[in-house]
Amino acid sequence: MTRAYIVVFIMVSVISCGSICCAADKVDYPAKIAAAKTTIEELAAKVGNYPQALTEIDKARSSLKKAEQGYDKGRQWMGLGGLKPEAEQEVVHNLQMVDMTLVLATSRAAAGRSEEDVAAVDKQLALVKSRVKVLEERKQSEDKLRLDLQKCEAASKELTTVKAEQAKLATQLEQVAAEKKKLETQIAVLTDEKAALTAQVETLKKIPAAVPVPATAPQAAPPAAAK
Amino acid sequence: MKRLLVGTCCLLVFATGSGFADELKDASDKLQPLTERMTKISTGKAADFAKGQLATAQETLGAAKAALAAKNGPLALQKTELMDLQLTIAEAKTAEMEAAEQLVLRRAELKKLETQFDQLLQAGGK
Numbered sequence: 378m379t380r381a382y383i384v385v386f387i388m389v390s391v392i393s394c395g396s397i398c399c400a401a402d403k404v405d406y407p408a409k410i411a412a413a414k415t416t417i418e419e420l421a422a423k424v425g426n427y428p429q430a431l432t433e434i435d436k437a438r439s440s441l442k443k444a445e446q447g448y449d450k451g452r453q454w455m456g457l458g459g460l461k462p463e464a465e466q467e468v469v470h471n472l473q474m475v476d477m478t479l480v481l482a483t484s485r486a487a488a489g490r491s492e493e494d495v496a497a498v499d500k501q502l503a504l505v506k507s508r509v510k511v512l513e514e515r516k517q518s519e520d521k522l523r524l525d526l527q528k529c530e531a532a533s534k535e536l537t538t539v540k541a542e543q544a545k546l547a548t549q550l551e552q553v554a555a556e557k558k559k560l561e562t563q564i565a566v567l568t569d570e571k572a573a574l575t576a577q578v579e580t581l582k583k584i585p586a587a588v589p590v591p592a593t594a595p596q597a598a599p600p601a602a603a604k
Numbered sequence: 605m606k607r608l609l610v611g612t613c614c615l616l617v618f619a620t621g622s623g624f625a626d627e628l629k630d631a632s633d634k635l636q637p638l639t640e641r642m643t644k645i646s647t648g649k650a651a652d653f654a655k656g657q658l659a660t661a662q663e664t665l666g667a668a669k670a671a672l673a674a675k676n677g678p679l680a681l682q683k684t685e686l687m688d689l690q691l692t693i694a695e696a697k698t699a700e701m702e703a704a705e706q707l708v709l710r711r712a713e714l715k716k717l718e719t720q721f722d723q724l725l726q727a728g729g730k
Contacts, residue, residue: 463678466678466682467682470682470685470686473686474685474686477686477689478689481689484693484696484697484699484700485696485700487700488696488699488703491700491706494707495706495707498707498710498711499710501714502710502713502717505714505721506717509717512721512725513724515728516724516728519728
């Protein structure tokens with residue numbers, strides 16, 4: 378009886394050692410599943426509120442659930458003999474899917490963030506564009522005003538010159554008018570003298586020829602004296 | 605009793621076999637569109653932006669074909685599923701890079717406009 382117990386004890390020990398050795402060689406899937414779970418939750422916490430990324434996180438959770446279920450279904454001999462090969466393949470695949478889906482979620486979140494930033498920059502662009510437009514319009518009108526001012530200054534200078542010229546001409550005109558008046562007065566005087574002399578000549582022509590000739594010499598003298 | 609046992613075994617073998625054949629057919633059906641999708645993606649911007657992802661997808665395609673050749677339906681299906689995801693990642697990476705590129709362009713444009721604005725302000729102040 379005692380020998381039978383010893384045999385049973387040895388057999389159990391051998392089986393346990395074997396299973397422990399096998400287990401040491403196998404991959405620790407529960408730890409991997411737990412690590413994947415932690416990674417998913419960490420990423421979910423920092424991925425932000427991007428719907429596409431959150432959808433991928435949900436898909437990763439679903440793949441993780443499949444991995445867990447595959448692990449639970451595939452365990453042999455109450456966990457002592459590790460996983461069945463097909464179950465292991467499924468667990469490995471689902472864990473890989475979790476990793477890949479997390480990469481996808483990260484990418485979607487980054488794209489979402491970039492799109493948000495683009496939208497914000499676009500708003501700022503529109504604002505700065507409108508301000509630049511206003512300033513450009515102001516600059517154009519300022520340039521136009523400056524040009525007008527230059528034209529006005531040139532016209533003003535010209536006007537001053539013309540006024541000076543006009544004043545000069547007015548003075549000359551006054552001088553000429555005065556000269557003209559003087560000459561007209563002289564003409565009038567001379568005309569009167571001429572009329573008087575003409576009258577004297579007529580009078581002298583009417584005197585008879587008996588009048589001595591020497592009297593003609595003093596007659597020529599008065600016109601010269603009148604001049 | 606013996607006949608019943610043999611019949612059940614045959615049924616089980618047949619059912620398993622037909623299940624495997626279904627998975628093989630599914631995987632085979634999915635492979636063609638996936639290959640076409642990969643070719644299409646490779647001709648676009650993804651060739652620059654998601655080179656690594658495309659190379660990985662190419663490897664997975666090889667693995668899926670090998671699994672099909674080995675008549676391993678479940679593995680072939682898993683590989684096609686994985687390849688689908690890898691191609692989606694390649695597309696997403698491309699979209700991400702394009703969005704980042706757009707952002708860089710817009711920021712450069714904004715900077716240029718801000719410089720112009722500052723210059724106009726300074727010119728107006730003089």
